[in-house]
Every structure is written in C-alpha cells, then in structure tokens.
Amino acid sequence: MQILLDVAYDGTAYCGWQWQKNGVSVQETLEEGIKRALGLEVLRVAGASRTDAGVHALGQRASFFAQGIKIPLDKLPLVISSYLPKDICVFKAQEVPDDFSPRFNAKEKTYLYRYLVGSYPNPLLRHMTVFCPHELDVGKMGEAARLLEGEHDFAAFCAAGSSAKTTVRTVYECSVSESEGIVSIKVRGNGFLYNMVRIIAGTLWQVGLGKNPPESAAIALESRKREQAGKTAPAKGLCLVDIKY
Amino acid sequence: MQILLDVAYDGTAYCGWQWQKNGVSVQETLEEGIKRALGLEVLRVAGASRTDAGVHALGQRASFFAQGIKIPLDKLPLVISSYLPKDICVFKAQEVPDDFSPRFNAKEKTYLYRYLVGSYPNPLLRHMTVFCPHELDVGKMGEAARLLEGEHDFAAFCAAGSSAKTTVRTVYECSVSESEGIVSIKVRGNGFLYNMVRIIAGTLWQVGLGKNPPESAAIALESRKREQAGKTAPAKGLCLVDIKY
Numbered sequence: 483m484q485i486l487l488d489v490a491y492d493g494t495a496y497c498g499w500q501w502q503k504n505g506v507s508v509q510e511t512l513e514e515g516i517k518r519a520l521g522l523e524v525l526r527v528a529g530a531s532r533t534d535a536g537v538h539a540l541g542q543r544a545s546f547f548a549q550g551i552k553i554p555l556d557k558l559p560l561v562i563s564s565y566l567p568k569d570i571c572v573f574k575a576q577e578v579p580d581d582f583s584p585r586f587n588a589k590e591k592t593y594l595y596r597y598l599v600g601s602y603p604n605p606l607l608r609h610m611t612v613f614c615p616h617e618l619d620v621g622k623m624g625e626a627a628r629l630l631e632g633e634h635d636f637a638a639f640c641a642a643g644s645s646a647k648t649t650v651r652t653v654y655e656c657s658v659s660e661s662e663g664i665v666s667i668k669v670r671g672n673g674f675l676y677n678m679v680r681i682i683a684g685t686l687w688q689v690g691l692g693k694n695p696p697e698s699a700a701i702a703l704e705s706r707k708r709e710q711a712g713k714t715a716p717a718k719g720l721c722l723v724d725i726k727y
Numbered sequence: 728m729q730i731l732l733d734v735a736y737d738g739t740a741y742c743g744w745q746w747q748k749n750g751v752s753v754q755e756t757l758e759e760g761i762k763r764a765l766g767l768e769v770l771r772v773a774g775a776s777r778t779d780a781g782v783h784a785l786g787q788r789a790s791f792f793a794q795g796i797k798i799p800l801d802k803l804p805l806v807i808s809s810y811l812p813k814d815i816c817v818f819k820a821q822e823v824p825d826d827f828s829p830r831f832n833a834k835e836k837t838y839l840y841r842y843l844v845g846s847y848p849n850p851l852l853r854h855m856t857v858f859c860p861h862e863l864d865v866g867k868m869g870e871a872a873r874l875l876e877g878e879h880d881f882a883a884f885c886a887a888g889s890s891a892k893t894t895v896r897t898v899y900e901c902s903v904s905e906s907e908g909i910v911s912i913k914v915r916g917n918g919f920l921y922n923m924v925r926i927i928a929g930t931l932w933q934v935g936l937g938k939n940p941p942e943s944a945a946i947a948l949e950s951r952k953r954e955q956a957g958k959t960a961p962a963k964g965l966c967l968v969d970i971k972y
Contacts, residue, residue, distance in 0.1 A: 490850050491850050492850040492853070540851070559847065568853050569853070570850060573846065573847035602804065602808075602816055602818035603816055604735060604785065605735050605737040605783075605813065605815060605816050606783055606785070608813050608814070610851050
C-alpha cells in the first residue's frame, strides 16, 4: 500500500527537501524516522515539492510504499513524529492508490513569502522572514501581483537550469497583505517553475521599494527574459503552505 | 556617561540573561559584542530583567558606562548588532543619567505568553510557543485573568527561592486573546516576582482546559500558597515585550 503523509518543517537546518551528498536533507531525515518507526530496513519517500535549502513547509506531502503496517493510520503521524527531530512534524497520514504520485497528481500549490518590515530585525522571526529596513508600498505590490494572475508564460520567472518542458503556468491568486509589520505575498497556482515564487517575491519587493512601477511585472512576463524580472528573493522567506490534489 | 540599550533576543540558545559559569548567557554575549564594537577591554552591562533560560525578549533594557564613545548614538545599535550573533539585536541607544538603574527605575513591564493550540505542533513556532493539543476556553481564561488585575499579594504566584522583600505587586492588565491558533496571555504590571508570569500562564492554562473554574485564580491569590496556583508554564512560551520608565 502507498501512504501519503502531510509534513511540516523548519527548513533552516537542511540542505533542502531532496537527498544530497553534502548535507542533511528533509527527505533523508524523514526516511530515517519512518524506518525507525515502522522497523523497515529500506525506504524511499517521494515528495510533492523539492523545496530548496532554507525553505520551509507547513503543507509538504510525501508518500512511501510499505506492507503490513500495524499502526493505525490515525496514530501514524504521532508515532513517526516521535522519531523525528523537532523541526520536522508529520501531521496526517492517508492511504492512496498505488499509481498516485504526490508530485504529478498535484493540482494546486500555495506558497507564502514573508518580508519583515521595520527599523530592526526581530530575532524570533529571523529564520522565516526576510528583513527589509525600508517601507514597502503594499498597495503597489498588490497591483503588480494581480498582473501575474492567470495563465502566462512565466519564462522570465524561472531560474536557469530548469528542466521544465513548458514555462506556461496558471497562477490562480497572487496577493499581498500586511499584518504586524509582516508583508506577506501569497501565490497559489497549478504548478511552479524553479525559483518562480522567489523571483515573484523579488520582483514585487522592487515594486514595493518604488524602484520599479507595478507594470514592471507585466513587462517582465511579456519579455520572457529572466533579467527583466527581479532578483531571486532569499530562501528563508518562503514557505510551502498547501497542496491540493 | 551611561548608555541604555533596547535589546531583543531569541533566548533558545542561552542559559538566560544573567552570567553563569555553566552556559552562555545573553548578558555575556552582549558584553562581548559591545566590547568589540567600542574597543573596550572591560565592560559590565546591567539588565532590567533577569530572564530565565529559553525566555525571549523584544524589549529588554541594558545599560553600561563608557567614556569617549565616538560612534553617534543613533548609529550605535547597528554597530553593536553587527558584532552580535543573529539571535540578539540591539535596536535603540540613549544616554541616561549616571544614577539611572534599568532594573530599579522600571515602572512597568509587559510580558506575553503564547500557547499554540492545534492538533500538531508547528515546527516554525516551536521555540516561541508552547504546544497545546487540547482546545483552550479563551473566554474562561480571560475571566480568570481579570481576577488577577489590580494590587494583590502574589505570594501564590512566586517560585521558591525568591529574595523579594514583599510579594505585593500591581498588575495593570492581564488579558487573553486568540489569533491564528495562538492563545496569547498579556500581563502588564509594576513588577513581577520570580516565575510570576509563567505561574499565571500555567494557572490560566488549567482554567482553559476546564480543569479548574475561573475563580480558581482568585482562590489561589487569597490563599497566598504556591500549591494553590497552577504549574509553572515552560520558559519558551514567555517573551518580555516592553519596559516603561
């Protein structure tokens, strides 16, 4: 049987989701925890999204195949989590068909990118926000964000080295809000190119600072050229919030 | 001249504010940073509040004496912070009279205690909230909180080993609110006994769980007996938010 897990993590200490030779990944740590919890010798989990080093998740999904699991599915999250470090937590487990793929069956993903705006950084939020010592014009950022909604060729918002067949994606929602000094960018879409959300965040940040007008987002889109969009914003501001199937 | 600093820190990695033989304190780390920033050989800072191991601060105050500082006061926070680890930040500096004491001149302190209520812990908030897997009745917690407002003998809310001359304190505000699954207890008063806010948090938590009625807070107060109040809630939920002079 295939089990699908909902996973949350603080990505600060990891080299990203995916297995790497030089660094501890979330995937590897999760696999170790599941193996110990279930007494398995070999196990590979398949993740829905390959989050980069320092990127967080509140709604990552990961699946694995196993036979004869004696722990009831509703107890499995707590049991697996008890074998994981405190920066990773499994909070849901469900059975899915054998041909289900957490990555390719995903219909919608939601990301949140957070800037902390103020005169000084808040040490308690240093791992999950990017500090911005300048005011951000949230209204103009929102205008730029709306220009990215819909089906577009996001080639300008894709980092080099991507192996995607097409750079066309549909963004259902791109919005900006502010609460207690934190400017949050929410991006919900049917799929994302490599670094797409971080490039969107960098583009909106430049609009917020007044360095570019809101229309610069549409101009970048139309150009399909990476250099027309903003810089890739730092990883730690990004969080994978949810995935829908 | 005496300089008063406003300091924020994530207390997770420290043995508390105060110098200790076995562990790294916030005080010691701050002193090292100031010494390097100003080129001083000897320095002692006086803190306003001796926060315990794991307790955080967004508004701690600390002062030191130094002569011939060539850095303008408005640049001092940034310069000192550049010599500090990322979990400590100095964000304000001002000159105060030589006879000013950050501790004894304090007129009002505000603390925040945070419970994260939900079916699973959020790894991103694990250092600054205490996870509670059971629902909390915020209305009843608020009722209990209000009973603690005013001038009272808080002997029941004082940990053993306190050297306070009197256990009478005035709590100007004790309130409970909820936002995005976080139940926050705000306590503002003219001074606090050892572990007082954490014992208040533990007492209100038991009320929130339905284990005790709201009146239990008043009964504990009147008894002046430590065992009548709730358990001391974990350090990591506590944050010193502000101090007024």
